[in-house]
Every structure is written in C-alpha cells, then in structure tokens.
Amino acid sequence: MFPRVRLRRLRRTEKLREMVGETTLQPSDLIYPVFVDETLSRRVPIESMPGQWRLPLEELPALAEEMVSLGIPAVMLFGIPARKDARGSGAADAEGVVQRAVRELKRTSGDELVVITDVCLCEYTSHGHCGVVEGGEVLNDPTLEVLARVAVSHAEAGADIVAPSDMMDGRVGAIRQALDDAGFERVGIMSYSAKYASSFYSPFRDAARSSPAFGDRRSYQMDFRNAREALREVELDIAEGADIVMVKPALAYLDVIARVRESFRVPVAAYNVSGEYAMIKAAAAAGYLEERSAVMEVLTAIKRAGADLILSYHAPDVARWLQEVR
Ligand code: PBG
Numbered sequence: 001m002f003p004r005v006r007l008r009r010l011r012r013t014e015k016l017r018e019m020v021g022e023t024t025l026q027p028s029d030l031i032y033p034v035f036v037d038e039t040l041s042r043r044v045p046i047e048s049m050p051g052q053w054r055l056p057l058e059e060l061p062a063l064a065e066e067m068v069s070l071g072i073p074a075v076m077l078f079g080i081p082a083r084k085d086a087r088g089s090g091a092a093d094a095e096g097v098v099q100r101a102v103r104e105l106k107r108t109s110g111d112e113l114v115v116i117t118d119v120c121l122c123e124y125t126s127h128g129h130c131g132v133v134e135g136g137e138v139l140n141d142p143t144l145e146v147l148a149r150v151a152v153s154h155a156e157a158g159a160d161i162v163a164p165s166d167m168m169d170g171r172v173g174a175i176r177q178a179l180d181d182a183g184f185e186r187v188g189i190m191s192y193s194a195k196y197a198s199s200f201y202s203p204f205r206d207a208a209r210s211s212p213a214f215g216d217r218r219s220y221q222m223d224f225r226n227a228r229e230a231l232r233e234v235e236l237d238i239a240e241g242a243d244i245v246m247v248k249p250a251l252a253y254l255d256v257i258a259r260v261r262e263s264f265r266v267p268v269a270a271y272n273v274s275g276e277y278a279m280i281k282a283a284a285a286a287g288y289l290e291e292r293s294a295v296m297e298v299l300t301a302i303k304r305a306g307a308d309l310i311l312s313y314h315a316p317d318v319a320r321w322l323q324e325v326r
Contacts, residue, residue, distance in 0.1 A: 023304040025296070027071035027322055031116065031269070032315040034063065035207050037080035038097035048203035049274055050281045052313050054080060057100055061108040070319035074114035076163060076311055077101050078208055081124055087132060088121035092149040094156065102157035116161040116190060117154040119147055119175070122210040129212050130166040130220060138220055143168045148178035155184040161244070165192040167220040169236075176241035190269060191242035194230035194256055197221035200249045200275030207274065230256045231263055238266055244309070249273040251298065254305040261306025270307035272299065277313040292321060 010020050035046070040056040055063065067075060079098035081090045090096055098117055105115050121143070122130045131143035143166065151162040162179075164171045172191050179187050197218045205211040222229060234245045245264065247257045248271035257270050280298070284291035295314045302310050312318065 023300055025300050025303055025318065025322065027319040028073050029303060029308070029310055030072050030315040030319060031074045031076050031309055031311045032067060032072055033076045033078065033311055033313060035078050035080060036060065036097055036101040038100070039080070039082050046203070046207040048206045049278055049313060050285070051317075052207065052277075054207065057097070057104055060101055060104045064105050064109040064113050066316065068109060068112045070316055070323070072315055072319050074116055074161075075105070076116045076118060077105075078118050079123060080208055084124055084126045086126050088124035088146065091121055091124040092146070092153045094153055096153070099153055099157040102154060102159050106158040114160045115158065116163050117159045119151050119154065119162050119164040120166045121146065121150070122166075122212070123208050127213045128205075128210050129215075130217065131168055136214065140168050140170070140220075144171055144174040147171050148174045151175040152178050152182045152184065155179055155182065155187045159187060161188040161190050163190040163192060163246070165195060165248075167192065167195050167217075167222070170240070172237045172242050173240035188243040189241060190244040190246060191237040192248055192271070193234045193237040193242065193245040194247045194253070194260065195221050196224050196249065196253065198224065198249050198252075198273070198275070200252070200273045202275055203278045204274035224252070227256050227259060231259060234260050234264060238264060242266065244269055246271055246311075247307070249276060250302045250307070250310070251276050254301065257302065257305040257307050267308045268306055269309035269311060270302050270305075272302060272310055272312040272314070274313065280314075292317075296321065 010016050035054045037054040043053040043055050043059060046052045077098050081097050083090055102115050105113060120130050122128055127133050129138050131138040154162050164175060172189055237245055244267045246269040247253050247260055250270040250272045261268050280294050283289045299310055299318060
C-alpha cells in the first residue's frame with residue numbers, strides 16, 4: 001500500500017489520464033432529438049430550452065447535413081401537428097408532419113443518417129395524453145391498435161427505427177406484429193422501456209405542446225421509487241421484440257441504467273431529457289457553472305453507468321467539442 005501505491009501517478013498529465021480513461025464519449029454514441037413543426041416556415045426558439053428550436057420541414061436537409069458532418073449517426077423526430085383531436089388520428093396520417101419529415105431526411109441523407117421516430121399520441125391528442133381516453137381514463141388495449149398504425153405509417157415513410165414512448169402494456173409486441181405483417185421486418189424498435197413519470201419533462205411539453213389537459217401520466221409512466229420494476233419492463237419489452245431499450249430520464253436514474261446494462265444483452269439507450277438540459281443551461285446562464293465541462297461530465301457519466309447510446313439536446317455541441325479536442 002502507500003507509499004508504494006500512489007494512484008496520483010496516473011493522473012499527472014492529460015496524456016496519461018487519456019491513456020487510462022475507462023470511458024470515452026464519441027459522436028457515434030449520440031442521438032439528437034428534433035422538433036418539427038408543420039405550421040412553421042421559419043425556425044422558432046423554444047423558450048424553456050435555450051439553443052433548441054421548433055423547425056420547419058424546409059430546414060431538415062440542412063440539419064441532416066450538419067448531423068452527418070458532426071458524426072452524429074441518428075436523430076429522434078418529434079412532430080408538432082397543425083391539428084389535434086381526441087383520438088390523435090393525425091399521428092398515423094401519411095401526410096402528417098413526422099411522415100413528411102422522415103421522407104425529407106431519407107431523401108437527402110439515405111443511409112448516412114439513422115432516422116428514429118417517437119411513437120406516441122400525446123402530441124396529437126387534444127387532451128395531451130399518450131393514449132385513447134374514455135371517462136377520464138387512459139385505455140391500454142384500444143391504444144395499442146392506434147400506436148401500431150402510427151408505427152407502420154412511420155415505417156412506410158422510411159423510418160429506420162420506431163421508438164414507442166407511451167408506456168402502454170404490450171405496445172412493443174403490438175408494434176412488432178404490425179410492422180412484420182406490413183412487410184417491415186427490417187424496421188427496428190427502440191423502446192422507451194423504463195420511462196418514469198418525471199418532472200424533468202416540462203420543457204419538452206412546452207416545446208411539443210403536449211402537456212396533459214387533465215391529471216398526469218402516473219397511471220402509465222413509472223414511479224420514481226422503483227428500480228426492480230424497471231427490469232421487468234425491460235425484460236417484457238425484449239421478449240416482445242425490442243431491439244434497443246431505453247431508460248428515461250438519465251441523470252436521476254443512473255442506477256437503473258447500470259442495472260439494465262448488467263442484466264440484459266441488448267443495446268441500452270438513456271435519454272438526457274429536456275429538464276436536465278434546461279437545468280444546465282439555466283445554471284450556466286446565471287454563471288453558476290461552466291456549460292461545456294458540466295455537459296461533458298454528465299454525458300460521460302451516463303455512458304459510464306452503462307448507456308451505449310445517449311439522446312441529448314446537447315448532442316451537436318458535444319460532437320463539436322469532441323472534434324475540437326481531436
Ligand atoms: C412523449 C415524450 C415525452 C418525452 C419524450 N417523448 C414527454 C412525456 O412523456 O410527457 C420527453 C422528452 C424530454 O423531456 O426531453 N410521450
């Protein structure tokens with residue numbers, strides 16, 4: 001032991017630290033979430049997420065080009081439709097905002113960019129819930145058919161991966177079946193498997209205009225007290241056909257990421273959500289911390305916990321910073 005053993009020896013210079021670094025964050029680990037708003041002809045800043053925008057369809061080719069040049073392999077698409085109704089019927093429309101966005105991205109980038117689509121109803125329902133509502137309740141089984149139709153419409157548009165974020169029971173199986181029946185056995189599923197009912201989604205709901213009009217999402221999203229239950233969610237999703245599983249949010253759930261990583265062999269994604277982004281942005285704007293080093297620390301920690309993939313609004317910044325140090 002000490003004085004023969006001195007752990008500080010390997011911390012002496014930047015090169016030494018790099019050599020023995022256990023975790024390396026790379027642009028290829030990142031997925032950039034994007035909001036596409038069909039009512040816009042020019043980009044509009046999202047107030048609660050400084051530096052993020054609602055984009056018009058016209059700006060997608062430039063965005064795709066930027067992602068490819070930064071080495072970011074994938075985007076996650078969220079649509080903001082012009083019209084909503086009680087059943088969220090716009091979500092499966094072939095001419096809907098996400099379907100058009102997918103076609104635009106695939107037309108310009110082909111296989112250079114992996115296009116992932118968020119499959120949910122909350123942006124399309126007038127009540128803002130993630131499923132079909134009756135008598136103030138979010139119904140599970142009737143929602144499955146709708147979600148399956150939405151997923152197939154995304155696949156028809158050319159999505160590489162669909163990502164159900166609704167937290168209905170059985171949705172991965174229903175979506176897998178519908179995709180296969182429609183001849184889309186090649187399209188993957190990244191499931192928001194362990195998605196917690198979290199206060200860290202508020203900036204997103206402002207961005208996507210998807211706040212529930214009544215109640216909250218605790219009857220379908222997970223309770224933050226639970227971690228073992230997350231393993232059950234993940235296990236079921238894998239059995240139903242999920243190719244990638246996700247834990248969301250990331251920062252307050254690093255233990256869940258680590259346990260999922262240890263327990264299963266599929267790729268694990270973690271969603272560094274809007275509130276986590278906004279928190280750093282606000283603290284940095286106030287001068288309480290330095291954005292770049294805080295973000296690198298947070299994203300590296302998410303990877304260290306066991307995430308193979310990280311969804312983050314900071315993705316382009318991080319990719320740029322990584323290019324600078326290289
Ligand atoms: C849709 C969905 C949400 C997020 C991703 N997909 C919001 C919610 O569940 O209310 C949140 C993403 C973020 O906060 O960055 N169901």
